Amino acid sequence: MECSKENLNAYLDNELKRSEKTALEKHLKECRGCQEEIKHLSQLNNLTKLYEEIEPSPDFTAKFWEKIRTQEDKKKTQFLWLPIPATAVLLFIIIFQLTNFSYALLNNKDPDVKNIVLQQVKETAFCPSISNISCLLNLCDRCIHNLCKCKGIECKCKQCEIKGGHKK
Amino acid sequence: MENEDIQLMLRLKDGDENAFGEIFNKYKKEVINTVYRIIGNSNDAEDLSQEIFLRIYNARKRYQPTASFKAYLHRITINVCLSYLRRKKILQFISLDKFLKEKSDTIPDIDKSNPEDIYLEKELSNKVRKAILQLTTNQRTALVLRTYNDLSYEEISGTLNITPPAVKSLIFRARENLKEILKNYIVE
Numbered sequence: 318m319e320c321s322k323e324n325l326n327a328y329l330d331n332e333l334k335r336s337e338k339t340a341l342e343k344h345l346k347e348c349r350g351c352q353e354e355i356k357h358l359s360q361l362n363n364l365t366k367l368y369e370e371i372e373p374s375p376d377f378t379a380k381f382w383e384k385i386r387t388q389e390d391k392k393k394t395q396f397l398w399l400p401i402p403a404t405a406v407l408l409f410i411i412i413f414q415l416t417n418f419s420y421a422l423l424n425n426k427d428p429d430v431k432n433i434v435l436q437q438v439k440e441t442a443f444c445p446s447i448s449n450i451s452c453l454l455n456l457c458d459r460c461i462h463n464l465c466k467c468k469g470i471e472c473k474c475k476q477c478e479i480k481g482g483h484k485k
Numbered sequence: 486m487e488n489e490d491i492q493l494m495l496r497l498k499d500g501d502e503n504a505f506g507e508i509f510n511k512y513k514k515e516v517i518n519t520v521y522r523i524i525g526n527s528n529d530a531e532d533l534s535q536e537i538f539l540r541i542y543n544a545r546k547r548y549q550p551t552a553s554f555k556a557y558l559h560r561i562t563i564n565v566c567l568s569y570l571r572r573k574k575i576l577q578f579i580s581l582d583k584f585l586k587e588k589s590d591t592i593p594d595i596d597k598s599n600p601e602d603i604y605l606e607k608e609l610s611n612k613v614r615k616a617i618l619q620l621t622t623n624q625r626t627a628l629v630l631r632t633y634n635d636l637s638y639e640e641i642s643g644t645l646n647i648t649p650p651a652v653k654s655l656i657f658r659a660r661e662n663l664k665e666i667l668k669n670y671i672v673e
Binding site for chain 2: 322323326327330332357358360361362364365366367368369370371372373374377378380381384385388
């Protein structure tokens with residue numbers, strides 16, 4: 318058997334197969350070099366065992382649970398922030414539609430249609446609060462429905478019948 | 486024992502936080518010391534250990550008892566340590582020459598009741614810590630798992646995702662390097 322430092326390491330770690338272990342033990346009895354190597358490896362192992370163990374600090378557990386609580390609170394707060402992007406998108410759509418509607422209304426040449434539509438919008442626009450999303454939606458909806466009138470085209474949705482009827 | 490840990494994890498998966506408390510108390514010291522020996526910094530060891538337990542806690546719903554719990558724990562521990570080392574780029578900043586120049590005698594017998602010996606043991610522990618920190622990350626990780634966590638080559642191979650012969654080779658090279666670094670403490 319040839320000397321193998323790698324196998325001596327595995328032998329000390331009890332990682333050799335039974336046959337390899339027997340062969341190495343037989344070799345060890347005859348080989349002074351390997352005996353020396355085993356001695357050094359054992360010393361090294363003893364030395365590495367001197368590496369101090371540290372104890373968790375007294376507040377380690379408390380700190381951990383505090384982190385869990387903070388994390389859970391953060392999750393809850395994140396949940397509260399979720400509607401914000403959705404609201405932003407909704408507001409964008411509403412503003413876009415209102416602008417579109419205003420543009421169409423301003424460009425309408427028929428004063429009758431203008432009056433009728435403005436009356437309709439005024440009724441809807443009398444909302445208790447601008448922060449009331451349903452009110453805004455209602456206004457937006459009304460504007461969209463009246464868009465056809467402002468543009469002087471026939472309504473296809475059939476949901477925007479207003480006093481005075483369609484004016485073609 | 487292993488089965489007991491898996492049962493605790495399954496209880497946690499079902500929403501029993503007390504089960505996690507048991508896991509936490511059982512393994513906190515082992516985790517802190519593994520982290521400490523791999524990163525060599527006791528201050529950061531606690532923070533990283535908490536991160537490890539936090540990861541386990543947060544992944545509780547996805548936990549599958551496919552491997553032993555210890556293997557699962559060690560894999561997370563090693564991942565957190567390696568990512569810390571990458572973040573800090575510690576390896577580049579460790580001085581390789583300072584420790585090699587230090588001279589000292591071989592290890593004397595230590596009497597733990599003697600204050601001088603306690604001091605000496607602390608000093609030796611510090612030398613060993615510095616020596617281990619000079620190893621490559623892979624060598625150090627394999628050696629720590631073998632020496633201090635008592636993992637078999639097979640278990641280490643599962644944790645590091647390498648073959649058992651590669652583990653054998655890593656541990657051999659780690660010890661060869663350590664013998665060279667700590668040669669002043671090894672009796673010829």
